[in-house]
Amino acid sequence: MSEVFEFTGENLAQAKDFVARYPEGRQRSAVMPLLDLAQRQNGGWLPDGAVGTIAEMLDMAPIRVLEVATFYSMYKRSPVGKHQINVCTTTPCWLRGSDEVVGACRNALGVGIGETTRDGEFTLGEVECLGACVNAPVVQVDDDYYEDVDARSMADIIEALKRGTRPPPGSQTGRQTSAPEGGPLTLTGEAAKPAGKKASKKDDAVEGSEAEASEAEATDAEAGEAVEPETVETEAVEIELETEVEAVETETEATETEATETEATETEATDLEAGETEAVEADDDEAAGDKLRPEKE
Secondary structure, three states: OOOOOOHHHHHHHHHHHHOOOOOOHHHHHHHHHHHHHHHHHHOOOOHHHHHHHHHHHOOOHHHHHHHHHHHHHOOOOOOOOOOOEEEEEEEHHHHOOOHHHHHHHHHHOOOOOOOOOOOOOOOEEEEOHHHHHHHHOOOOOOEEEEEOOOOOHHHHHHHHHHHHOOOOOOOOOOOOOOOOOOOOOOOOOOOOOOOOOOHHHHHHHHHHHHHHHHHHHHHHHHHHHHHHHHHHHHHHHHHHHHHHHHHHHHHHHHHHHHHHHHHHHHHHHHHHHHHHHHHHHHHHHHHHHHHOOOOOO
């Protein structure tokens, strides 16, 4: 690391505070806030000297610090302009017109992606998801998010920055945070107030209870009407299923009876055949005995 970099007294105290937030042996986890701190001190980018200084503070190999500094697009490794304009071009923003926003930046600044204007005021960048997809397209200008941006509003933002003013960040269409674009669709009016004398809190409570009871009864009635056809249909299905089950059971019993009769028939035939075989063998034994018996003179 050729350049020499040292934190200012104030930033050094801040850096030590960052490191102290992590348990003993886990101080390396402070690498990201220290890189950000060094970048802000150095005009928006990280020289090699800053990488070396942070590596020494955290007892890390310089290459490990450099790996972090080159992985995240939030860290810049070369000089940048006073204002950094980073346009998100990931799918949600692209579908909502980020290409037109990039075109507006090119036209207003006269530079392309990754370039800095000659006066050193602006650097145009292209980044992946900025995490505000619901309000796409999104553009990050320095530390501020500008959401629901289109070509015209982007040009207006750049012109304001050129004049030395910073437009309010957030939605450029008047959207409230991440609410629907058309504004709220429910609970848009005030509750009706009773006419006549001013009701007491007790009257309001009684009226509220009666209203809730009426709504509950109406809901129960609607539920009963809605359930009745379903109940009839369910009963019909159950009857049909019972009929099918009985038919299957009857068929099963008939099959079992037929199998039993067949088995009995086969057993009788086997027994008969065995008896005949035994009789034949007995006759053969008797004939053999006659041959062996001596003849009488």
